[in-house]
Amino acid sequence: MINGVSIDFYLVLSAVLFTIGAVGVFVRRNTIILFMCIELMLSAVSLLMIAFSTLHNDTSGQVFVFFTMAVAAAEVAVGLAILSMIYRNSKSIDSDTLSNLKN
């Protein structure tokens, strides 16, 4: 129980957020939205991590979230850089156009 809310609610909430993110990754075609969906997945995990951290009264979970945020930022930075290159070469940010490598 965290402030009177059962841990199960946090668990379900983050699972739902995570699922929304995951579904978004394969439903959407706009690559920027893809990144946002992945960010959503990572944020859902961060939420869960902090909830557990508070539950166990253990700060290491919260420290872990800092790492997660830093890594997520790095990933998005790299992703946007690659995306700008792709846009320069193909004038499109639709993930469907990126299927030259196959079979």
Add this chain to the structure above:
Amino acid sequence: MNGLIIICGLGLLAMISEIFKFRSVLFPLVLTGLLAALALNVWEWNNPMHISYFENMIGFDRSALAFSTVILAIALLWFVLAQDYFKSGQHLVDHYALVLFALAGALMLTGCKNMTTLFLGIETLSIPMYVLAASKKNDLKSNEAGFKYLIMGSFASGFLLFGIALVYGATASFDFEEIKAYIAVFQGELPGFFYVGVIFILIAMAFKIAVAPFHFWAPDVYEGSPVLITGLMSTVVKTAAFAAFMRLFMMCFSNVSELWVTLLAVIVALSLAVSNFTAVMQTNTKRMLAYSSISHAAFMLMIIMSDKGETASVNSLIYYSLAYSLASLSAFAVIYLVSKNGSEDITELNGLHKRNRLLTITLTIALLSLAGIPVTAGFFAKYFVLSQIPSDTLLWLTILAIISSTIAAFYYLKIVGSMFFADSYTKEPIVVQKSHAFVLIVCVVLLLLFGMVPGLITELALY
């Protein structure tokens, strides 16, 4: 640990070398640094005084040292090979730094003893690799490879994190040993989401080592990336991921093995089938080697299911990683040298023996090793794996592995045959510079040496 520190230092040096204008000495500096790291590894092996660092988050015991030595040695050979790759492109200093940081991530993975270091190691390894995969800026295929690697890599990272969070929620710890102890005490009373967490971590790791059905990224990324980067992915990245996989599942989750052993068996079977059937049809050499790497990853996974004790498994895994990395590195080196003025198509290798003898011999030995033909290291690598699978419960897997090896031998030997007997469209000889020849010869000699004397590796006293 000293190796890790040196590699991180080298990475920082590479970043500031542009500012302080010593980029011309960067290459010798990197080589010296790698040699020093190797030497320190050997020293640490003989003087095991400090094993754990940072509150037991990283521990360089002997198995970690063995894996990191393999990684460093392969990286050293890779740097000698990639010398002129760094000369040609723009922003070469960034590439140095990226490779070195990826290497730091790989070393961190070999010594991880905590979910934090596991996660950080994987990301430190992966993020530079995303960039390197996309490093041919004007080539859309390279961009696409980087993009796919990134999207799917971060997607898998999401699962890894979710898994870690769930395990943390159940056990209140990130530490491998504490988690193991917790599982041992509360076995049977663990909440359901703990098992989901373990499965998610396993899936994320399966993605990193590229086994079916989480292998989709590998062929595309291998094909699209620059050849040398692909070489790095299939050697250093794979070895590091396996070192972490083994640490995680043998050190931490060994008490819930009934949960993941069947799952691994299915994954292995699926990978063997998919990779070998698909590889037969490939026309691009790199793509074929990507499928081949999936099948080798499946073989390496079988070691983790072994029931013959930790020492034997770790030894076999080190031997397999080394054999596979050497063969794979020399194969990619040959493709790199052949495709410099040509394509990466398999037909480019036709009649190679009339164009360059050394390249032909190297690729022949490398492919024979990948196919697991005796006198090369690949034979004993596969032999140890098959001798370690629990034969009573997983006999079907052994049989499947042997059948798929036969199919694999077909597409490897087809290339060997075409190198000797097929006509090439050009007879123009390929000139191999001395440093490249050195790497190729070292690889071939080591492959044959370990193939003849596997005891050199498998008798290492790990504990």
Add this chain to the structure above:
Amino acid sequence: MMKLAALVPLFPLVGFILNGLFGKKMSKGLSGTIASVAMLLSFGISLAVFLELQTAENKATVINLFSWISSDTLQVPFEFLIDPLSSVFLLIITGIGFLIHIYSLGYMKHDDAFARFFAYLNLFVFFMLLLVMGNNYLILFMGWEGVGLCSYLLIGFWFKNNAYNDAAKKAFIINRIGDLGFLLGIFLIFTTYGSTTFGDIFPNAGMASPAVVTTIALLLFFGATGKSAQIPLFTWLPDAMAGPTPVSALIHAATMVTAGVYMIVRSNIFYSMSETASAVVAIVGLATALIAALIGLFQNDIKKILAYSTVSQLGLMFLGLGAGAFSSSVFHVTTHAFFKALLFLAAGSVIHAMGGEQDIRKMGGLKGKIKITFITMLIGTIAISGIPPLSGFFSKDEIMAHVFEYNGLLWFFAMIVSALTAFYMFRLIFLTFYGKFRGTSEQEHHLHESPPTMTIPLVVLAALAIFGGLLGLPEFWGMSNWMAENLDTIIMHHHETRLSHQTEWILMGLAVVSALIIILIAYNVYRKKGLVPVEKEQQLKDWQRPIFHKFYVDEIYDFLVRRPVDFLSESFYKVLDLQVVSLLVDGIGNSVKTFGSYIRLIQNGNVSTYIVGMVMSIICILLFIFLI
């Protein structure tokens, strides 16, 4: 000091690598020097090791180099065993090997592939050393295969001649047949005793049932018949004379062909335990000795005569092994190595002088022209004929005494072999060195003594052939038989000779007298009457014809083995291969391809598809884990 023995095979290996990699770029002098120095160093260390072993307390030293194969039940360490038996062989291999390297410097001087020759020769020595030094059957087998390979490479050394290539192939294939037996023997040993290391097997040899022991002994012996050219696998050795003469001396006389003897002496426990196997060894050995000696009578090629003589002498050694005279056989291996290497090298010197001519009918009267060659070859001939006090006499006599004790009838036939040997060897001497020169005048002008690099090894070997007998003086003379004492620890079951001194004296006297009479007959036929063998087959008498044709063994093999195999393979090819296997294999191959072409469609290049694939898999896994 003992540990240094590990270096013995290393030097030839280094020599091989240097000559093999850089031989083309080196001068002939340099590559020859490298190879010879490697041999000299090996010989020096072998000698030091040998001498130390004589005074050492512990007669068997195991040198563990590294763990070779280690997997669950199969543990094969890479170990060398230095004991009296291997140290004797080490000396023979490196010592005679060194002399033959020196000789080759002169003999091969004009050959273009000089460095290649020395590379192969060094490689051969390396494998031969592995063979005798290995502490388990696997290393022995590795050396065994290695020397077979080098033998193949060296027989076909002049690969531009197709007949030579055929001879090389024949040697290789026939050896493979024997190797199969050896390999099966090793498998059986491993499954019976759970190890391939000598030290684990021999003390426990009694644990297996007699039938198994007999099978092991027979399988090992079958392997030996290949390498040591015994019936039924002896036909390759005479053809192997296609190689350069130093090769014939080193590989096909002094060392490799005695590997079978070494292997059986090493495994003597199995033969001591199985009378059947011993009897088979003795009878096969005797039959080989007899047939080869008979064929030797009618050969006209100087090297072929020596080759058949080698087969015959090897047969005698196996007869000795079968009769339980293990140390006597090793003794005979040693003296035989001395005088047969000598004979071959001298024959090489004759061929060198004759400008490549090998037919003794076209020689004659060479005595005065090539003195050193003549004298040394005569010494070799006297030694092989068993005239005292040369070395051959002592070793042969020791075997004969044991055979007499084993079985009188076998002894009688062995005496005939011995007499035949004396006859054809002196026939060789008289036809080659006496009488008038029968070659062309061009050859007569060309006649010259060989350079010192060739004659010095001859002289050294001649000295060894004279004094080699000192290694094993008969015990009933009141002397100490060093060889027998030395090998004492190796032989597992001893049986003391029960012959009275009187009998031994009579046997010895009989042997000497019969040899002398035979030599007189040969003198009468070939010297006094000046008979020269006929040119044409028609002039042969009826009883001579089968012998001239080597008892039609090659033809019989051709009829019994080659033709049925050809027929079978032809029909298998047409029926089985083309109609069944092809369809099956192609069918499997095509279905793999079809299957593959469908699977690869999943890999459609779209990230979304991949992620859907992954998510579906994850859902399946979760369902699988939690619902089932």
